[in-house]
Amino acid sequence: MPISSWSPGTSCRPGTPRRRLRSGLALALVLGASSASAQPARRPAQPPAAPAQPPAGQAGTPAAQPAAPAQPGAAPAQPGAAPDGAETPEPPAARQPLLPPADTAAPSAPQPATPAASEAPAAAAAAEQPERQAIQAEIGARPSEVYAEDWWSHARPTFEFHGYYRLRWELFNSFALGRIDSRDQALWPQPADNSYKGHVLERCNPSETTSGGTRSFDSCKNDTQAGANMRFRLNPELHISDNLRILTQVDLLDNVVLGSTPDGYANQPAAGGGYQVARRGGYSPLGAFSSTQWAPSAGINSTKDSISVKRIWGEYMTPVGLLRFGRMPNHWGLGMVANSGDGYDSDYQSTVDRLMFVTGIKKYDIYFAGAWDWANEGATSASIQDLEGQPYDLAQSDDVDQYVFVAVRRKNPELQKLELARGNMVVNGGVYFAYRQQTLANDITAGDTNDDLSASLGQSADNVAAGYVHRGAEMIIPDVWFQLLYKKFRFELEAAMIYGSLDLRGQDESDYANVLSPKDTGWGVRQFGLATQAELTEMEGRLRVHFGFGYATGDDDAPALEPQQLGAMDPQISTDRTYSTFRFHPDYRVDQILFRNILSRVQGAYYFRPGVDWDFARDKNGQRAGLGAAAIWSRASEFLQAPGNSRDLGIELNAQLYFQSKDGTLNDDPDKMGGFYTAVQYGVLFPLGGLGQLRGETVQKIDLETAQTVRWYLGILF
Template sequence: MPDVDVDTEEEELVEEDEDLDVDAAPADDMDLLSEAEPPPSSDPTLANWTAPRSVVTLNGYFRARGELYDNFFLGRGQDYNGNYDATDAPFARFVPAGRIAHTDGVGLGCDRGDEAGASSPCDSSDQLRFANMRLRLRPTIALSDDVKVHMMVDALDNVILGSTPDVGTYSGPTGYTRTPGAPGVPVDSFATTLNPPLSDRNYTRDSIYVRRAWAEVTNRGIGQLRFGRMGNHWGLGMLWNGGDGIDSDYSSDVDRVMLMTKFAGFHFFGAYDFAAQGIQSATDDLRSLPMDGTAKDDLRQFVVGAARREDEDEANARLQRGGWVLEGGLYFAYRTQSWSSAGVTEAFPSTGDYFLVERDANLFMPDLWGRFRWGGLRLEVEMAGIFGSIGNVQNGTYEDDPYDVRQFGFAFEGEYRLLDDKLAIRLYTGFATGDQDVNGLSSQEDMLTQRTADRTLSTFQFHPNYRVDLILWRNIMQRVAGAWYLKPGLGYDIIKNPFGQIFGVRADMIYSRAAQETQAYGADPNLGLELNFSLYYQSEDGPDLMDGFYASFQYGVLFPLAGLEFPAGDTRARDGTAIDIGNAQSMRLILGVQF
């Protein structure tokens, strides 16, 4: 099922009934505020009794995940001679490093043999095995029920377990890098501890990421103001996804100023987004204030929308009485950019030259969402499009050759629960328009360059955090794009109680087909058939429904069809015959604690 958390920011935006309708703060919160001591001041001459201490709450999760990728490159990415084909995206990313040939001239490699300089790959394994972790903290500082500051901080974000020893090797942006040996650790076999990850020093990223920080100010008679860097989620998360689930990896985050109000049962909102500022100016003084180098290259985004969403307690009460609940809304974004500084030679103009290229982009992005619930039935759909034009798609030159943008996609989720809501029968499907004039379906490939004189960009891409499977779209392609899928499934909760404890099993089958067969790798629209199975458990240890220990074991197998094979006549094989592709398998173990 798609990994969409119900506590994302856009859903918070349309679920602020309590904040907007309650006349006074809860007594417990006011008691805490009246008894709290003020925070200390940095200036010792200032009296510190002028304001009460704010109330701080902390939510989040810790997770650890074990991953096994078996033959995710499907036998592609490397020919029978053992030659590594880095151009065979996206499959080449999953070729194990041990399969790549090493020069034998100075005794390197795993099987030196007798011939100096011979290729010597270490093994023929198809598997990648690793584990990672993340601690996500989501503190809220509430000066009152009407004034709050929120944050989201990730620590050890997807750090591979065992990846930062005293001495080791990691793959950085410029290739493999070996960290210097520590005293007493001449080689990695003598590693004694793990160091904190530091970007470009011993790892590819830092230990701590501050992903979001924003404030909410509520006037109960008017509405709510939000400003800062916040999550952006809408509907099923097909286009805009907050990525707040315990198994999420990607998210939509925006620098935004937003106003929201409620009228006649509808929530109305408008926002201005600082989508991209382009070139920045800086000085050698680290205390100086960074500035936007020019407004010419800014990508500006304007958002308006309206939604009707029932209070969840009232909706559940209506469903229990045999009634139905209908919700939905429209999210509309408009983007405009006149120029781009993508041609900059360095990160800052103080250290290199830069230039602007004309972009002349205007994009209209409507997104409709609707949900119908009746008894154990849930029907939910999201439809979105990206329409407009881009005057120039080049970064280093200007070509008076404008492109039209015509992209459309939808996702549908149907679910029926029975046997006290323990048995779930599901049917999910989705579609993303393709482009017959480009090669490939992965975000790792060039989706802009047209093979003909046509100048229409029509490949629609789902958000990478809207997951529909375990292998093909989640990992190999990284997101649904230029294809449609059909996903029937069954789930059964063996244990399920109203306090949040749950133990169950699930099985899904996913058939995937390219929207344009010329965009598929084997010039055939049939991409693959995938089977997914999962076993999951959630405890009831915390005060909220989702708090407690979480565990899940998942298994998937992908049977690639003709659309993922090499096209007829491909001569990458040693003897000129076609290279047979193989099945891919995935095993995952997720352990987590939510709080």
Template sequence: MSHVLLAALLVASATATAQTSPQKTPVPESGTPASAQPAPATPAAPAVATPAPAAPAAQSAPAAPSELTPEMQAELDRRLEAAKQEMREEIRAQMATQSLGSDWQQEWTEEKRKLELFTLDGYFRVRPNLFYKFDLGKGRDTSLFPTRSETENTQAGANMRVRLEPTFNVSEEVRLKMQVDLLDNFLFGSTPDLTLDGGRNIFGIFSESQDSSASAVTALRDSIVVKRAYGEVSTPVGILRFGRMGSHWGLGMLRNDGNCLDCDFGDTVDRIQFVTEPFSGFYVTPMIDFNDEGATSQQVTGDAQRESFDYSNADDSHSYVIAIARRDTDQQAKDKLENNQGVLNYGLHFTYRTQRWEEENNTATLTFVPRDATLYVPDLWLRYEERMFRIEVELAATYGSINNRALTLGDASNPSQNQSLRVLQFGGVAQGEYKMLNGDLHLGLELGFASGDKASGFGYFQRSRTVNPNGRDVGLPQYQCGVGGCSDNAIRNFRFNRAYRVDNILWRELIGGLTDAVYVKPNVKYSLADGFDLFGSVVYSQALYAQSTPSTVNRSLGLEVDLGARYETEDGFVAGLNWGILFPMSGLQEAPNSAVQREFETAQALRGTLGIRF
């Protein structure tokens, strides 16, 4: 901004000089300046008719050097106004940059661009994949993965996604951000132009084209899904965000926005939040989340001509959240590491959530069930890093109570259906990484655990999820209550976020997410060339309670080996290949009282990724 100030000072100086220069003094006919004439004290005598001396040639010039013509004055005014305008824009941009300098990295530390009305980020990906013997050789009836028949061992295909993340810059301080997915995880060839779907062919063999996807017509979802939309306002004391946005904290074990190129899931919340920095490097973020508003006016009245509103506040579930963190920005952390300094970041994310009543599901009439539920969710995160190593830990817990477990209003007063439940869950993950060979070789170790429950089923899905019509439930409520009361009224199984990847087969595909288990994962990554990485890991998983496994008597679940390669260019092209093999263990075997006992077979997965970031 120095060159703008200098220009403004020069212009201002020229203006001042012009305004303070002696004004052009009238020259008497004698040609002598008036200041040189004696000031008569008495009326002057009549002038003597004497010819006046000729004026010097220099005094006959049309204007003094200090005089500005109208054209010169107009040009000077124009330049001065332009300099002022440029200076105003520079100051406004500098103030905006300074206000963003205190941004919290996880929430709003993306590098500020020169103001443009519209910017667009995102990616396009195509993922071919091949699954082999995901039934582990157990057949269709006892498999943890949906299979067509015992003789069909291979499932293969490809899917795609286009993710658009536009930003509308209303000004340097006010922005509207969105996330829109197109053809989200649509399988190649899943919408052929058949007569059943309004196409021209009866037999699929004649299909030459794919129809546009329409929910409940040609696919289970629409071609375009608006996932997030929120406003962002920069103020001198922090950032205000409001709308539907992603939620992420720490390593993403519990809260994960799912923004990675290979992610399928992610947390999206309706939230109002404000991020401020009361002390340098310390950030405080109060938030209000609207988790479940229950019945709406349109649901009750069906009146599309009226503005939709919350029909009752009694059935709302809201979260009151406070996040306090000590964080360095990316640039600050980079500078410290380059100067051989350690980088220590840490924080606490605490949630308090309540719900008094809950709308009854699957009913033709609107009814409410008393719930009287309360949850407390503390989440601690710490990261320490130096040039050659990194240690990162996240620990979280969920505890509280549900004072009435009834699912219908009729059962709310039934002593065998309205018992209270206790919630006590905890989990954690720790990652360590050591760098060698000038940072090209990374040796790592990851440990993770999620509390479990002795109830049958892994419990990752609270509502029963049957894989096959005659298959096994991999998700159960994890409490056991009946007419005589509750033999187990506690929900103890902690659940990792589905977007947090532990492996490629066991937890990602067969069970759905980590719960009721502990795992050990040594891993390695080597940068073979700029942008080209090779990586691998070995994951050993074991249940905390044998009663929750398919075997009901053994805890060992499996040993999985995952290998991969990834290539990424500076202009956004990404290509990757991953191969995994799972060696199942006794915990996945049939229960001892099963009529049929079969030998395990190893499962394998081959995944490819082709993508373009922009």
């Protein structure tokens, strides 16, 4: 709810005689009462509520009097109106975000969807389906919010809150797929309390008798992992005036695992690096005696603090365009590459430190944007001995600078609704082009032979300089987005390429060992990705049939699909010296098991995803209940990169049952989610040969196990 502040237009000056003040007030009351009919209609303040009266006819209570007729020309009292003479605050609906999202669902004729690619997903959309997030980073989504229509605006400071609270319970069964891997090289690590080949845990089912003071135990068998987590996300907005505002994003208990911070559990720095569990104290000498939860504190009992400030940025709307500066969301198209991660079930985001200006030709719905991003500044002068002052960048050549240009055509939302209602076709689209480069780099980490020369906190400039190598990184990233809307049909496409080179991929000259030619002095980056979504809406928006396809190039010179442990670059088998595995943004959701959890994202693979959603109960106030189902067939782009040297990775079936209540102001828009929302989801993955194992020089077949998951989402969106 916006909280508006106002101040009266006049005030009493110090030293005014009390008699003159009382006379002036009396005269003003008389003049105001005698000329009420001659004044323009205003919103008088509501008087205090009268005390409750007994019903007419009871002893000592007069009968109700008829209401006095209203004076001619006088406006009726409005509930919640501002005091007379004060400026009435603008209603919240008039203060929409400067770059708000718009719906991507295929609109029906009575209620066409808006064109932007970033609206909060409809309540009926499957949580694992690629979502269009509720963000404020899309360009040209609302033309009236790119330019200042009223330049000399009045300052009406308001403070608004948006966001959500969610709790998610999840169960993972056989996510290791029956593979026999060491935990540090597995697609999915075996549960810590499970016995498998090479690792036997004999701590379960103790014998009832002892022999020589000892007991015997059976091997533990458990291939299931389950738990719950929650998050409270706030998106406060400080509107200083019509053209100036500050936006933020703050997470409280961000994805904290329920039960993970019990009393008595704490960590302390270990002598050899890392952490060790501190000696327990208080009245919880054992974990079995824990009786409460402590607040998460980074480095003590959690990897994160209780409160995490994710973004803060400012927006200034000028007559010729919008200026944005600060740490802000970055979203483009379907979110395949740049994804703000603002969906109700999101876990990852694209956040950039950026200076951006947006303008365009409003008449033709064409918009342009230019941005300067600070992608990676390298080592700074920040010191752990001095927490105040202003740190600065130690060098310029180690900066990863990124420059972005955007050109997009986006139909005016209101005109788009009219065009779709008339049965006309609407086409939107544009290009996002990014260029990034880095000359020097110090990427030394713990465990390297010269880790004392790393760019760690408080490191001296001399040590940082001694750890530099010539990275010579240069990349261009063109990303094209296309959207077609026709009646109740929507089709969208996003295609991106990463083309560039690296002089050194590591921290030493061993990159040049075993090269085919002395001319092989670098590494190439050649990656391509494609994502499409098609959706047909019927039954007044209650039935949605959709189909998705995605493709990410693989690398036949890389040994595996999964990323390397500890952030190392993928090793190369031969000497083609090219990285070609394309990876979707991890928040571009396709399924519930393989790409979402086991591989963590779509990478080096392609998929086909038909699905359907049906609201079997839907009210005009936004309340709805429905079912959803989808099937995903996934294959490796390069069969040599699949663990089992086969293209077919698996077939996954997803289903869900969902309900959205009528509570919340967001339910005024049938295409938005608001109030209470819950969904129960089920997924099953049938792994195929591509997820198998190779043993030695011959293929040794193993019995892959079917993986299953159950998820229960509970959320409040506002």
